[in-house]
Amino acid sequence: MNTPASTWPRCDLSLTWTALRGHFEAHGRDLDLREAFARDPARFDTFALQAPEVFADLSKNRWDLATRKLLLELARECGIEARRDGLLRGDPINHTEGRAVLHTALRAPKGETPPFDPVILADVHAVLDPLLAWVETQRARAARGEITDVVNIGIGGSDLGPQMVVPALDAYAQRGLKLHFVSNVDGHDIVPVLRQLDAHRTLFIVASKTFTTQETMANAQLARAWFLQHYGAGAEAAIADHFAATTTNVAAAARFGISTTFGFWDWVGGRYSLWSAIGLPIALAIGADNFRALLAGAHAMDRHFAEAPLEGNLPVQLGLLDVWYRNFHHAASRSIAPYHQGLRRLPAYLQQLEMESNGKSVDLDGEPLPFDTCPVVWGEAGTNGQHAYFQMLHQGTDAIPVEFIAVRQTHYGPEEHSAELRAALADQHHKLLANCLAQSQALMLGKTAAEAATEKAPTAAPDLPATTVARHRSFPGNRPSTTLVLDELSPRSLGALIALYEHRVFVSGALWRINSYDQWGVELGKALCNQLLPRFANGDTAGLDASTAGLLKRLGVVTGR
Secondary structure (H helix, E strand, O other): OOOOHHHOOOHHHOHHHHHHHHHHHHHHOOOOHHHHHHHOOOHHHHOEEEEOOEEEEOOOOOOOHHHHHHHHHHHHHOOHHHHHHHHHHOOOOEOOOOEOOOHHHHHOOOOOOOOOOHHHHHHHHHHHHHHHHHHHHHHHHHHOOOOOEEEEEOOOHHHHHHHHHHHHOHHHOOOOOEEEEEOOOOHHHHHHHHOOOOHHHEEEEEEOOOOOOHHHHHHHHHHHHHHHHHHOOOHHHHHHHHEEEEOOOHHHHHHHOOOOEEOOOOOOOHHHOOOOHHHHHHHHHHOHHHHHHHHHHHHHHHHHHHHOOHHHOHHHHHHHHHHHHHHHOOOOEEEEEEEOHHHOOHHHHHHHHHHHHHOOOEOOOOOEOOOOOOOEEEEOOOOHHHHOOHHHHHHOOOOOOEEEEEEOOOOOOOOOOOHHHHHHHHHHHHHHHHHHHHHHHHHHHOEOHHHHHOOOOOOOOOOOOHHHHHHHOOEOOOOOEEEEEEOOOOHHHHHHHHHHHHHHHHHHHHHOOOOOOOOHHHHHHHHHHHHHHHHHHHOOOOOOOHHHHHHHHHHOOOOOO
16 A cells, blocks of 8 residues: 555654653663673574674663664654555655655566566666676676776765775776776866876766766766877777767767666665666676676565564664664764775775665654754774774764774685685785774773773873873773674675665654655755856856855966866
């Protein structure tokens, strides 16, 4: 049954929310993880959860069985299962734009009976199959040395997803084919890329659904001008062989000179689009079979989200923890710490996925919400983050939930390594994993001043009292974390991990009763930018606020070399 999103209840008005508030005041606020583990040796097993390709240790979170029971009751009282089913069925839950939200259809395999209109599945594969066939043709050109570089020109969801996935799956990438990503309208983004290229051996992808996105089209026009300048005779005709587009505006692409286009649908949100034609650079990097494996991993997580009981449903459990920390512990941010260099762009990708989706302050009816919604999402790959912001995580004034991501097995690609080099790489991987486990352990255990006083601090100033040094070297501990474990970083496991985060965002957004699938917050700045652009040419400041007028005069018109 199609239940309009606008009829979803407000969870903060439910009886369970009130019960959770009482539980938090009586027990949750002061729950001590060290005491919890001491009382329950089986706590790890109790709060461990296996989903497709992803194992989760939720035991270092500041909750107990009573908390989890109440959160699950909240989910049920607020109809999370019915809301989930509406999402997967293709109900127009993006009600402000009158659209379905069917990124799950992009990874549904042929032959499966979908919960949504089967025509949609046929349409998906009518684009996917020729796209992947074209990909293999281009990869064959690359194998012959005809193409050495691919430049993806997009922004937002047309950039962040592919830019995250390609380095993550470097071990599966075709050698000799280099992927570049250009997104910023700042010329300092595209110029250093163009400097590396041979026009005769470069393939450009212009990723814009409407073929009108300001930043993308500015970069595309600049790339076109560079290509015409550097290709030589026959450059205009060669555009068709060296440019492709992922767009629905075929006519505009044709006027640009592009004849190869792959489209997608209005039910594909930008930040959920890497599974669609927007994933073209991913497929070029890893090949058709591996791209299908990426889709298969995401689909396996979709099935888990759709079918697993709430008690064993990982996206639901993570979404509930998000509500618990944001609305009861008032945690304003969450840190992502992937302990795999390939996942170095994951925090940036998740920033858009979560903050553009759930960074809302009004409910489905447009009414102001009386509680907090999306936390700030931020992070860096381990071990780099340990030498930067982990100081604050351990000793800062805020207890910030941290999400560690560990990968059990290494996979560096097909290169041949000597036995000595393999042993050194294995040793480095053990160091990496040991650091990951140590950080989550340290956040939980902390260190008392009394414990610190028993240790020698060789770098301490010699005239400082020992008790003062001990206080500086103490850690409060009891800081929560989640650890997600992948057996290996493969196309299938990465697909499952990304889909896990997508569904988690839906769960928390549904409980907050917001529309996670529009993004009106990006529109005002765009509109004002279009109004300001002509003023840089004519210097007109009439009608502007004093600050903007003053800055416009200060910046003026500057041309670079």
